[in-house]
Amino acid sequence: MSVLTLDPILTRRAEIQRTAEASLGRRQRHSRLLVGLTGACVLVSLVPLVAVIAYTIERGAPAWSVDFFSHAPTPEGIPGGGIWNSIVGSFIIDGIALGGAIPLGLLVALFLANSNSRVASGIRFVTDVLSGVPSITIGIFAYGILVTTLHHFSAIAGSFGVGLIMLPIMIRASETSIRTVPTDLHEAALSLGAKNAAVARRVTLPTALPGLVTGLLLAVARGAGESAPLLFTAIGSQYLTTSPFGPMAAMPLTVYLNGIQAYPDLQQIAWGTGLLLLCIVLVLSVSSRIAVARLGRIRR
Amino acid sequence: MTDESRVTTAQTDMTAPTTVESSPDAVSSIMQLHEVSVAFSGRPAVRNVSFDIAIGQVTALIGPSGSGKTTLLRALNRMHDTVRTAKVTGAIHLAGIDIYGGTLHPTLVRSRVGMVFQRPNPFPTMSIYDNVVSGLRFNGVRNKALLKEAAESALIAAALWDEVRDRLNASAATLSGGQQQRLCIARALAVEPEVLLMDEPTSALDPQATRRIEDLVGELKDRVTVVIVTHNMQQAARISDRCAFLLMAEDRAGELIEFGPTNQLFSSPTDQRTEDYVNGRFG
Numbered sequence: 001m002s003v004l005t006l007d008p009i010l011t012r013r014a015e016i017q018r019t020a021e022a023s024l025g026r027r028q029r030h031s032r033l034l035v036g037l038t039g040a041c042v043l044v045s046l047v048p049l050v051a052v053i054a055y056t057i058e059r060g061a062p063a064w065s066v067d068f069f070s071h072a073p074t075p076e077g078i079p080g081g082g083i084w085n086s087i088v089g090s091f092i093i094d095g096i097a098l099g100g101a102i103p104l105g106l107l108v109a110l111f112l113a114n115s116n117s118r119v120a121s122g123i124r125f126v127t128d129v130l131s132g133v134p135s136i137t138i139g140i141f142a143y144g145i146l147v148t149t150l151h152h153f154s155a156i157a158g159s160f161g162v163g164l165i166m167l168p169i170m171i172r173a174s175e176t177s178i179r180t181v182p183t184d185l186h187e188a189a190l191s192l193g194a195k196n197a198a199v200a201r202r203v204t205l206p207t208a209l210p211g212l213v214t215g216l217l218l219a220v221a222r223g224a225g226e227s228a229p230l231l232f233t234a235i236g237s238q239y240l241t242t243s244p245f246g247p248m249a250a251m252p253l254t255v256y257l258n259g260i261q262a263y264p265d266l267q268q269i270a271w272g273t274g275l276l277l278l279c280i281v282l283v284l285s286v287s288s289r290i291a292v293a294r295l296g297r298i299r300r
Numbered sequence: 301m302t303d304e305s306r307v308t309t310a311q312t313d314m315t316a317p318t319t320v321e322s323s324p325d326a327v328s329s330i331m332q333l334h335e336v337s338v339a340f341s342g343r344p345a346v347r348n349v350s351f352d353i354a355i356g357q358v359t360a361l362i363g364p365s366g367s368g369k370t371t372l373l374r375a376l377n378r379m380h381d382t383v384r385t386a387k388v389t390g391a392i393h394l395a396g397i398d399i400y401g402g403t404l405h406p407t408l409v410r411s412r413v414g415m416v417f418q419r420p421n422p423f424p425t426m427s428i429y430d431n432v433v434s435g436l437r438f439n440g441v442r443n444k445a446l447l448k449e450a451a452e453s454a455l456i457a458a459a460l461w462d463e464v465r466d467r468l469n470a471s472a473a474t475l476s477g478g479q480q481q482r483l484c485i486a487r488a489l490a491v492e493p494e495v496l497l498m499d500e501p502t503s504a505l506d507p508q509a510t511r512r513i514e515d516l517v518g519e520l521k522d523r524v525t526v527v528i529v530t531h532n533m534q535q536a537a538r539i540s541d542r543c544a545f546l547l548m549a550e551d552r553a554g555e556l557i558e559f560g561p562t563n564q565l566f567s568s569p570t571d572q573r574t575e576d577y578v579n580g581r582f583g
Contacts, residue, residue, distance in 0.1 A: 008453075009453070009492060009523055012446070012449070012450055012453070012492050013492035013494070015446060016411070016436065016439060016441060016446075016450070016491060016492050017408075017411070017412065017492075019439060019440050019441045019443075020407075020408055020411045020439035020440060020441075021408060022440070023439065023440025024405055024407065024408065024440075026440070027407070027440060028405075
């Protein structure tokens with residue numbers, strides 16, 4: 001060791017390397033333990049997901065048939081009823097909701113992404129609060145605003161409620177996506193003589209498109225599955241109705257209203273509808289992933 | 301291997317005779333590359349590179365972009381291990397041990413072969429002091445006196461001590477870009493590696509800060525062997541003792557064209573392509 005003490009650096013190097021080597025086993029065990037724990041948590045979190053999907057398929061698949069997708073319900077006891085009216089109803093209600101949420105959400109997101117003012121942070125805060133408001137509260141709000149004043153239940157009141165659920169998701173996802181667009185691009189467009197609106201339309205929004213599409217699909221997935229905002233607005237219907245100003249059936253409502261019945265065939269319809277909703281949400285989530293990948297690749 | 305022998309390898313070469321050409325400044329080598337190739341998903345990025353890294357000297361890897369300089373550098377401390385598709389073949393010896401041979405754990409390879417990256421990357425949530433000693437802590441060092449001593453020594457060596465001695469507990473984010481890069485050098489030095497790899501360490505810095513780092517590299521020689529990637533030929537000429545010139549072959553894999561003492565490579569290269577490159581005729 002006499003050689004080592006001549007040079008403090010060499011002494012230190014020796015000590016550090018000795019420590020590193022001596023502690024390697026402990027550090028490796030620690031690392032393996034944590035990696036193992038991570039894997040175990042992943043597995044545990046997959047259990048409920050797989051269980052819900054498997055159970056819904058098991059209970060819901062027997063309900064599926066051609067009639068199930070193409071007929072309105074029949075009275076209890078008469079076979080052959082379907083949920084065609086609920087599918088159409090959901091499309092109309094969610095379509096109207098999207099028609100409001102998309103432009104509003106995009107424009108608010110554009111404003112938020114370009115502003116750090118007090119107003120902007122206020123809106124951001126309110127948006128976060130809105131996304132946390134229980135959907136039943138939004139339902140009763142839509143009821144109070146539209147149903148009690150118009151004196152009848154209507155699909156449009158349901159759309160209003162669903163739109164309120166979609167809006168904060170649209171806004172925050174779009175803002176995040178728009179913020180990832182490099183400022184250089186914005187400045188490059190400005191330096192060419194573009195106005196802010198033109199920059200947004202031709203540069204910012206197209207560049208942010210994958211994120212915008214994701215936000216949109218997530219908002220649809222969330223809104224389409226909500227039953228609470230429809231409970232006392234669209235109220236549901238046994239018939240195929242297409243007027244947004246009257247009562248209308250919707251898939252989440254069908255799940256709820258049939259699920260609480262005592263008749264097994266009605267309960268089966270509820271499971272079948274639940275399975276269809278699950279499939280729709282799954283398709284939307286998967287397509288949002290694909291959209292991001294595809295659109296991202298085109299840009300490159 | 302005992303501790304003494306491992307340390308002394310840093311001073312005198314204990315390995316088989318090295319293959320450094322009979323240049324006048326021939327010294328022993330700390331790392332030997334033998335037929336080193338790196339491939340990503342089966343596509344070669346660096347092919348059959350062999351040379352020795354002389355102890356206590358600065359070796360520069362030069363060449364146009366795409367010639368595999370950084371890829372080769374990252375093979376020297378097993379950084380490609382984190383890339384699933386990467387495969388390193390050939391042999392790389394560190395003080396007599398094949399670092400891909402299985403006898404030395406990759407973690408221990410990296411504690412002996414440190415690295416400084418293109419962009420300064422101090423840990424943003426740590427103070428200046430915690431940044432410097434982070435490597436030691438990762439390696440299990442808990443002795444406070446040793447941490448303190450190593451930190452001060454590393455900061456002095458990185459020419460940062462005078463600027464930060466009064467604010468060691470300040471966030472590393474309060475430093476300028478050049479200071480941050482010197483902090484990263486100090487962080488790497490604190491572990492007392494035998495070799496320090498530098499991947500274009502000045503490419504994100506202004507000329508002033510670049511100058512300071514260049515001066516610093518020259519002063520580090522007593523302490524650590526430096527391998528530096530640079531796209532700047534003047535920088536290679538200024539700070540390196542030996543130069544490896546790489547060039548992209550037809551199939552886009554980087555190959556070693558010429559290796560030798562820097563002054564020889566720049567004044568009388570043996571390969572026409574080296575001459576063209578150092579005279580700025582391409583790349």
